[in-house]
Every structure is written in structure tokens, then in C-alpha cells.
Amino acid sequence: MLEGIRIVEIEGIGPGPFAAMMLADLGAEVITVQRPGGAPLPGMPLRNLLDRGKRTIALDLKDPADRRVLDALIARADGLIEGMRPGVMERLGLGPSDCHALNPRLVYGRMTGWGQTGPRATEAGHDLNYIALSGALWYASPPGQPPITPPTLVGDIGGGALYLVAGMLAGLIGAGRSGRGTVVDAAIVDGSAHMMALVMTMQAGGLFRTERGQSILDGPHWSRSYACADGGFFSVQALEAKFYAEFLRILGLDDDPDFARQNDPATWPRATERLTALFASRPRDHWAALFAGSDGCAAPVLSPAEAMADPHLAARSTWMEMDGMMQPAPAPRFDGQIPRPGAAPGRDAHRAEILAELGLS
Known part of the structure; x- marks a missing residue:
């Protein structure tokens, strides 16, 4: 569905790479700009499942020669995804205004926990912290017990990556109509709060109460x-x-x-x-x-x-094994077709071909 769309991803961890993977699953051409050396997080494999279907090139963002390569990629891209703390990309000379000077149509996607503004914007945090503050963690255990949620799913993926994907798609549609790019501020604290809309509707109807264990989905035996x-x-x-x-x-x-x-x-x-x-x-x-x-x-x-x-999931090929890894199939599906993801490349795997396409040595 996204054939012909080009995305440049500045390598990060967690929700940003997941969002870029989902865009690749949907058919976009995604080039991941990796940092030279090893994986961005200790213990992460050099062949990362979240890089499936992407092409990779390692660039030092502070090196002038490598910056010329990145500038050329940005000039030809439809979108960019980055997950740095607020201000980091600006200090590198790669903030939205810098990139829009190279490419006015660029959709600039920013993935953070706290967002680009606000008192906590520059603080460190992780999935559990963001959904704790947003209210999304409140009902996540029986009453009297500390809340616990599936790691990364509610915050990093649900409130983060999927909202970044929605923002990128909306931005791409807008750029296609107006010729002007935009900046997508995807904050996990915002997205996870937004996911509470159904619960708040039920609260307004008297089906949910603030007291845990007393609401229609929070306390019943069924x-x-x-x-x-x-x-x-x-x-x-x-x-x-x-x-x-x-x-x-x-x-x-x-x-x-x-x-x-x-x-x-x-x-x-x-x-x-x-x-x-x-x-x-x-x-x-x-x-x-x-x-x-x-x-x-x-x-x-x-x-x-x-x-x-499981027979149902097997019939739908919801899970698959590929490149020696168990992994989920792309979702959603179109016209009943069972999509098959691209392979997960190694690091810096496509340097030569990317440079050749850009006309650079």
C-alpha cells in the first residue's frame, strides 16, 4: 500500500524502530541510518527483527562526509523518523527546520516518551513511567495489588509506535495534497492517554469508577x-x-x-x-x-x-518463522492476502547500493 514512499529512520530503540518496521511491512522503502559499531542497546542482536524489510547504512552524524550522505537521503525522502531526546537533533543540525530546508515536503516524525514540550520533556523515562503518569496503568491489576502490564505493549507500542505510524500516514496524505511537510510530535504519554477514550466514555455512563475493582471490566468474576x-x-x-x-x-x-x-x-x-x-x-x-x-x-x-x-492463529499465519526467528506477520491485511515481511538485514548491509543510488562514492 505504501509502495513509492521513502522513509529515512535515524536508528533508535523501541517504538521508533517498530513504527518504521510497520511502515516497511506496509510497503514503504525504509532506510535505517545506523550508528557505526555495534547494536544501539547491549544484548540486542546484530540482525534486529525490527529492521525487517529495511535497508541499512551506518553513518557518523558528526562526520562531514557522512552528513552529506544523510542530507542526500533526506532530500529524496518523504518522511523521517527519529527518537532522540528533545533538542538532540537540533544540536546535530538535523532538526525539523534544517531538514525542511533540504526538503519542504518532508514529514518529520518525532518519537518520545514525554513529548517535545512540557516540564518533563527532557527527563529520562520508560514505558511503565509514561503510562503510569498518563492514567493508562490505573486499572492494570486486581485491587490492592501493584499495577503490572505486558512489557512495552501499552506504552512503547500502543501509545507510541502506532500513534507515530498514524501521524506519519496523516502527514504523508497532507503533504501529498499541499506540498508542505509537517512535524509529528508522537509522545507515549499522549498516545496512552488517548487510548483511554473508551474507558472514559464508559466512566461517563457509570460503568467505570475510579475505585479499582468496582467497574464493569475491572472487578467482575466474568x-x-x-x-x-x-x-x-x-x-x-x-x-x-x-x-x-x-x-x-x-x-x-x-x-x-x-x-x-x-x-x-x-x-x-x-x-x-x-x-x-x-x-x-x-x-x-x-x-x-x-x-x-x-x-x-x-x-x-x-x-x-x-x-x-494454535489452530486459529496457524490458519491465519499470524505467527511465522523466518531467518531463524519466530516473528509476527505484518498487520493489517489487505484484500485477504497473507503478507510476508522482508528479511532482517545485518548492520550497514546496503552501504554500497545506497551510495550508488545517491551518486556518491
């Missing part, structure tokens, strides 16, 4: 995961009345008075206690087989390796 006899876990979220009825029918609890008032918070603790004991009595796969093919809104909690072997 909206949580349970431990099973074999140490596995099983998820339940039977929200609508008809699905809750099916959930109870499958478990043989449809006439049980402890489960009669689905949305009465006073009944949730007792119902949760009973379901905890019930699910703990059998292994996870017993419950998975029992609910298979039903509308009971229940599913096993799988590891990524188990997910790859």
Missing part, C-alpha cells in the same frame, strides 16, 4: 484470568448478558444463585471465589476444550510459542 490445576491460566470476559448466560451454561452454573446477578458488585467476590476454585480443579487445556467453538467468551492464556501452534 472479566479476569484464572489459574488452572497445571499452572496454566484461562481468560474469561463474558460481557454481554447472552454470552454470560452461555458461559454459565457451559460450566453448569446457569441455575446457581451465586451467579444470577451478573452486574451486581456485591455478588462479585463470592462468584470470583467459586470460579477460582473451579478453574483450579482442572488443567488449562480441559477448559480450552470445554469452551471450544462456543460463545462463552473464554480462551486459554498462551505463550507466543503456543500461540504459533
Whole structure:
């Protein structure tokens, strides 16, 4: 879908590379400008999954000869992605005004945690800090327990990378219409707060309360995961009345008075206690087989390796193995086609061909 779009990525870690990978998955030509030497983060492989489908070249941004190469790349690009702290690119002479002098149509994407402005803009932080401050972490555990979330997913990827992708796409459409570029300020603290819009709508309707454990998805026995006899876990979220009825029918609890008032918070603790004991009595796969093919809104909690072997995900090729690595297939899909990502290159792998294309030695 993005064939013909050129993106220059200034190598970083986390959400910026993920956003550039997603644009490459969608067909954009992405050239990652890497720092000379090893990987940007200790322990990261030299063949990085987030570089799949990209081309790579190592450049020293403070070296005049390498800067001429980068300037030539920027002049021919539709977009640029960087994830430095605010002010770093300006000090390098690569801020938005510098790059727009080279290319007025450039969509300049900036990926940070706190944003380009505000009292915390220059502070260090990570995924958990951003979503803690934005409010997105508030409901992320049972009441009385410290919030915990899947690492990097809610903040770095959900509130960060995906919002940068949306901003880049909107900016590219705007540049195509007006001939003028723009600056995309994608801050994880903003994006993760924006993702709370549905919860805030439910709060306005009385379905969510500030007190944890008292809201429609935050406290009920029918909206949580349970431990099973074999140490596995099983998820339940039977929200609508008809699905809750099916959930109870499958478990043989449809006439049980402890489960009669689905949305009465006073009944949730007792119902949760009973379901905890019930699910703990059998292994996870017993419950998975029992609910298979039903509308009971229940599913096993799988590891990524188990997910790859799941019949539904296998049928959709949601997970794949490529270059010796397990990795997710590109998403979304278009016209029902199962996309296949490009290979993950090594570092500085395309120097010669990129320089040749630019007419540089």
C-alpha cells in the first residue's frame, strides 16, 4: 500500500524502530541510518527483527562526509523518523527546520516518551513511567495489588509506535495534497492517554469508577484470568448478558444463585471465589476444550510459542518463522492476502547500493 514512499529512520530503540518496521511491512522503502559499531542497546542482536524489510547504512552524524550522505537521503525522502531526546537533533543540525530546508515536503516524525514540550520533556523515562503518569496503568491489576502490564505493549507500542505510524500516514496524505511537510510530535504519554477514550466514555455512563475493582471490566468474576490445576491460566470476559448466560451454561452454573446477578458488585467476590476454585480443579487445556467453538467468551492464556501452534492463529499465519526467528506477520491485511515481511538485514548491509543510488562514492 505504501509502495513509492521513502522513509529515512535515524536508528533508535523501541517504538521508533517498530513504527518504521510497520511502515516497511506496509510497503514503504525504509532506510535505517545506523550508528557505526555495534547494536544501539547491549544484548540486542546484530540482525534486529525490527529492521525487517529495511535497508541499512551506518553513518557518523558528526562526520562531514557522512552528513552529506544523510542530507542526500533526506532530500529524496518523504518522511523521517527519529527518537532522540528533545533538542538532540537540533544540536546535530538535523532538526525539523534544517531538514525542511533540504526538503519542504518532508514529514518529520518525532518519537518520545514525554513529548517535545512540557516540564518533563527532557527527563529520562520508560514505558511503565509514561503510562503510569498518563492514567493508562490505573486499572492494570486486581485491587490492592501493584499495577503490572505486558512489557512495552501499552506504552512503547500502543501509545507510541502506532500513534507515530498514524501521524506519519496523516502527514504523508497532507503533504501529498499541499506540498508542505509537517512535524509529528508522537509522545507515549499522549498516545496512552488517548487510548483511554473508551474507558472514559464508559466512566461517563457509570460503568467505570475510579475505585479499582468496582467497574464493569475491572472487578467482575466474568472479566479476569484464572489459574488452572497445571499452572496454566484461562481468560474469561463474558460481557454481554447472552454470552454470560452461555458461559454459565457451559460450566453448569446457569441455575446457581451465586451467579444470577451478573452486574451486581456485591455478588462479585463470592462468584470470583467459586470460579477460582473451579478453574483450579482442572488443567488449562480441559477448559480450552470445554469452551471450544462456543460463545462463552473464554480462551486459554498462551505463550507466543503456543500461540504459533494454535489452530486459529496457524490458519491465519499470524505467527511465522523466518531467518531463524519466530516473528509476527505484518498487520493489517489487505484484500485477504497473507503478507510476508522482508528479511532482517545485518548492520550497514546496503552501504554500497545506497551510495550508488545517491551518486556518491
